[in-house]
Amino acid sequence: MEVKNINIKGIPTEEFNDNEYLENYIKELEANGVNVVLSKIDELINWGRSNSVWPLIYATSCCGIEFMSAAAAHHDISRFGMEVTRNSPRQADLMIVAGTMVHKMGPLIRRVYDQMAEPKYVLAMGACAISGGPFVNSYHVIKGVDQIIPVDVYVPGCPPRPESLFYGLMQLQRKIKVEKFLGNRQR
């Protein structure tokens, strides 16, 4: 599979940033070997998976309000098949970490992440979730949620606009589409 075959909402691949990252990711996947027939089934599975990502909103502060804007009618997250926000981690595929993470929250976010079923993804929304943001020098702030759980997509901004969130979500869809479920030699 190549990156240019990945179609999200008809937007050409060249308009996305970070294509290099995905190409490396594909090379890594192909190094494990992939079967032609199975890869077609993979494409079908991934088409379904990438268009029905159910997010869990781990909203602690301002970014959560921008997510609410994104979910409401004006921006309409359901165009991406993501309007089914789950409040239980066991039903969610994607955790959107929106807001500052502090020491007291550390164990809780780890526990919620562990409760999610595989395959699971994490999107860090906003400066605080990425690095601690404006509060990076504080005694009680964790400097980025990636110190606790692995993050797939980073969306910068303070808070990011709904459009930037959608761009991040589309990048995640692209990432899901290049993955393969079947035909791994190691199985």
Add this chain to the structure above:
Amino acid sequence: MEKIKELILRTVSDAVIEQKQKLTVTVEPNKLHLLAKTLRDNTALPFDFLVKLIGIDRGEQLGVNYLLASSTDLSKEIVLKTSTSDRENPLLYSISDLFETAQFNEREVFALLGIRFINNPDMRKFFLNGDWVGYPLRKDYDANPELNPVSIESKEIVDIAPRITETPQGLVEDTVKIFEDDDYIINVGPQHPSTHGVMHFRTSLNGEIIKKIDVHSGYIHRGIEKLSESLTYPQILHFTDRLDYLSANINRHGLCMCVEKAAEIEVPERAQYIRTIMDELNRIDSHLLAWACQCNDLGAITAFIYGMREREIILDIFEKTCGGRLIINQNVVGGVMFDIYADFQKDVKAFIPYMRSKLVEYDRFFSHNVIALGRMVTIGVMSKETAINYGVTGPAGRGSGWSCDIRKHIPYAMYDKVDFKEVIRTEGDSYARYMNRLDEIEESLHIIEQLIDNIPAGDIAAKTKAIIKLPEGEYYQRVEACRGEFGVFIESRGDKNPYRVKFRSPSMALVSVMPLICKNEKISDFIGIGGSMDYVIPDIDR
């Protein structure tokens, strides 16, 4: 106020009375409780509203400032000061039996400064974990991250509170159980969509009736007050936006005014107009979101979509003015950062009739809905006395019949030149708070209407020095944010950085009263009452 001075000297003869920005009274720790009680029970002018409780590390001493105001006239204020020189085991007397709102504030002071309060029934740390090493707001705090590493191990919650009580035999330290042994406890939060943020309510139930609620906070405590101490005044401004992000502009207005008054900076009239209009737009935006979320909490998802739809128009106006949507960075010390754009007046004037027609629509399809009425009328009743004692201001306090609008009592910016009504209801239930918000949207529209055509020409900001230094002193500023009274306290030692900054968060009072008004209500109504209080958690935790 002369009579008050006499009263103070009659009660505590060695009190030191100074006329600073506010009337300041310094007393010994053991006299403070008596003085506070006398002032509270003074019938002519009762000082029964504890606005702020501020813990300060004064170097040699650890102390507390209390800002008291009268509930009948909020502009009458007194500052009480006390301190102890024992830094190893600092003890002060609690006033939580006089002012319930002091309970959480004293616990906060204990967590951040290590002062324990005698006779406070619950002396657990409020924001920080119980095993946190050091007291962050002390000047000699060791910020070495190895002392307090990030942990991913879940800790057991211990429902036992230490306390110190004064008995005739002396001080006794013991512990008290928060819940009874066979209580059935469920955790609402910290990650729960209906707590409007990361608040943790440990709720003990009797069937589906709430017996007791224990509030755990600090899941978004960012240490803003400590961070501010190492920044200059213009640098602190952006923190206020991120406290209560829904009234971002108003919070920032408060801090700007505090600095401007202290540094004696004159704000141009054009900037005052722009600030007031933006504040009111911000208030409408916040109340719309509150309305949308409250309806959502009661099961009306359509209302959520409707509220967000109207809100988007205001966000567009904000965006065209200064580029930001939620956090707009408009106010700066001395004025505003950006002038209004060419079509600003046209856009706002188009919005006003549109919003009015939508208010009618909201009223028609939700305010008289039988399910909505059943879940709001006579649910979560808060009396006026409770509201004052807990310091609950804003639409919630006014829903209980307490006239507590700072815009009326202590007018700032353009509020003394415009005509508007303070919306007061006396029922004190969820429905009164709900209706208050909708009516306040109407009042805000009315204020904007009077200002929008008269914006004078001129500068948008006064010229300020590159580095703003405040003269030595203590400065207080109170503004009416969307959820109630937002307060700023700055203690300056003549430097470009503040010595101590404290923000009064209106939401903390809203949450502190929740255990009382939710008692004996159903657990399902707990969410509805929370929606009607409309607290913002990052504002509490700071």
